[in-house]
Amino acid sequence: MNFKQPGLLFVWIALLALLSGVFMGTTAALQFIYPDFFEFLPFFKSRPLHVSLVVSWIFGCAIGGIYYYLPKYCQLPLFSPALASLHFWIFVGTGAAIVISYAAGQFGGREYWEFPPVLSIPIIISWILFGVNFFISAFRQKTKWPVYLWMWGTGIFFFLYTFIEANLWIFSFFSDNIVREITIQWKAYGSLVGSWNMLVYGTAIFVMQKISGDPGVGTSRTAFFLYFLGLANLMFGWAHHTYIVPASPWIRHLAYFISMTELLVLAKIIWSWKSTLSQAKKYHHQAAYQFMLASEIWIFFNLTLAILISIPAINLFTHGTHITVAHSMGSTIGINTMILLASVFFILQGDPAKQADHPAFKSGIWLSNLALLVFWWSLILAGYTKGKLSFTTELSFQEIMDEVLPYLMTFTVAGIALFMGIALIVWRALPGIYRLSRAR
Numbered sequence: 001m002n003f004k005q006p007g008l009l010f011v012w013i014a015l016l017a018l019l020s021g022v023f024m025g026t027t028a029a030l031q032f033i034y035p036d037f038f039e040f041l042p043f044f045k046s047r048p049l050h051v052s053l054v055v056s057w058i059f060g061c062a063i064g065g066i067y068y069y070l071p072k073y074c075q076l077p078l079f080s081p082a083l084a085s086l087h088f089w090i091f092v093g094t095g096a097a098i099v100i101s102y103a104a105g106q107f108g109g110r111e112y113w114e115f116p117p118v119l120s121i122p123i124i125i126s127w128i129l130f131g132v133n134f135f136i137s138a139f140r141q142k143t144k145w146p147v148y149l150w151m152w153g154t155g156i157f158f159f160l161y162t163f164i165e166a167n168l169w170i171f172s173f174f175s176d177n178i179v180r181e182i183t184i185q186w187k188a189y190g191s192l193v194g195s196w197n198m199l200v201y202g203t204a205i206f207v208m209q210k211i212s213g214d215p216g217v218g219t220s221r222t223a224f225f226l227y228f229l230g231l232a233n234l235m236f237g238w239a240h241h242t243y244i245v246p247a248s249p250w251i252r253h254l255a256y257f258i259s260m261t262e263l264l265v266l267a268k269i270i271w272s273w274k275s276t277l278s279q280a281k282k283y284h285h286q287a288a289y290q291f292m293l294a295s296e297i298w299i300f301f302n303l304t305l306a307i308l309i310s311i312p313a314i315n316l317f318t319h320g321t322h323i324t325v326a327h328s329m330g331s332t333i334g335i336n337t338m339i340l341l342a343s344v345f346f347i348l349q350g351d352p353a354k355q356a357d358h359p360a361f362k363s364g365i366w367l368s369n370l371a372l373l374v375f376w377w378s379l380i381l382a383g384y385t386k387g388k389l390s391f392t393t394e395l396s397f398q399e400i401m402d403e404v405l406p407y408l409m410t411f412t413v414a415g416i417a418l419f420m421g422i423a424l425i426v427w428r429a430l431p432g433i434y435r436l437s438r439a440r
């Protein structure tokens with residue numbers, strides 16, 4: 001690896017995190033059916049390992065793209081490549097410490113950040129380094145910022161802010177009052193998702209602009225509208241995560257409205273971009289193009305599900321079931337991962353690995369999307385069955401779970417197929433990223 005390319009190092013390690021994260025997901029799913037499967041890592045360990053690894057894929061790949069794109073495509077040399085490399089090593093070191101502490105059964109944190117809270121310190125330091133590097137580099141831009149620079153900057157700032165907020169429970173002022181603690185926790189997690197969406201949607205617009213060669217993609221009114229919706233979502237979108245907190249319903253309804261409009265506008269941007277592309281451009285960037293296309297389709301599926309589960313009468317019995325998991329995995333895989341894979345294959349342009357007609361790539365993209373469809377539906381049906389039987393029958397928990405089991409089995413088999421599809425894609429990309437990092 002060439003250490004002068006911290007962006008590519010991030011992308012490379014993020015791809016490995018994706019592969020191992022999805023592998024842990026299949027382990028966790030098998031444990032739904034066979035609780036004693038792989039006793040060394042029971043569900044209470046495999047689940048946080050899976051979630052932390054896939055979340056680090058999302059952040060790592062987005063961060064890597066930003067470090068790589070600024071100097072190469074935005075004519076904005078990094079303020080300090082050395083700081084970016086330091087950021088990379090903190091990312092790897094903290095990631096390894098988190099994996100080891102989960103495997104050893106050392107927890108102590110909350111929700112997504114279940115690791116011992118002391119590991120939050122290097123994470124905060126690394127984001128400060130990233131912020132300093134990004135803003136000093138981006139402020140060199142003499143002309144108006146395109147929307148993706150705004151999105152990346154906002155994502156970095158708000159991640160830092162919400163991450164600190166998510167750790168406030170260590171102070172007794174917050175942890176002594178249960179409503180205060182839960183409200184702050186869920187507010188922080190809702191905004192956290194908003195901050196990674198900023199990084200990922202910024203990447204999507206950047207990739208679309210570069211593929212089309214039209215600078216208007218990143219400066220259009222619709223793109224800025226998406227930015228302001230995303231910003232509002234960061235600030236208010238958390239409200240639909242706080243069902244258990246007594247809050248006025250209008251706050252929640254506004255939050256739903258904003259997050260759904262955001263998805264709709266993103267879909268519109270991808271749709272318009274597609275229609276302006278010439279056949280030659282579609283062909284030249286075939287792999288990246290196909291991932292963008294997949295993300296667009298998944299936006300519509302997830303939007304439909306989000307609309308349904310935001311109806312209070314439906315939410316009452318879907319909340320906390322596998323339907324919520326379908327919602328979160330549907331968006332993190334179908335939308336975020338597809339966009340980030342488009343970014344990886346955009347980076348790979350010019351490399352033989354990007355060939356979209358390679359049988360391994362073709363099988364990977366088809367297998368992962370079809371498997372995801374079955375995976376997503378079986379989670380919805382599992383959640384629906386559980387919610388319905390809990391509300392309408394007197395069946396015991398065990399009897400209800402017996403009814404749910406066939407859906408969980410389908411979910412697991414589809415999950416294994418999804419893992420194989422993603423592995424085929426990652427396998428194509430890893431050597432290409434490696435070659436690219438050596439080439440310059």
Ligand code: HEM
Pocket residue numbers: 018022025026027028029047050051054055322324325328329332333337411412414415416418419
């Ligand atoms: C890119 C791929 C993936 C991403 C980004 C992803 C993301 C996530 C996220 C964010 C959660 C937390 C859900 C929540 O708390 O609501 C989760 C949970 C989970 N994921 Fe994945 N996932 C991926 C692939 C997989 C695969 C292939 C499997 C295998 C079947 C899997 C199995 C699971 C399981 C079993 C849970 C725990 C569900 C529960 O607690 O009820 N995931 N995943």
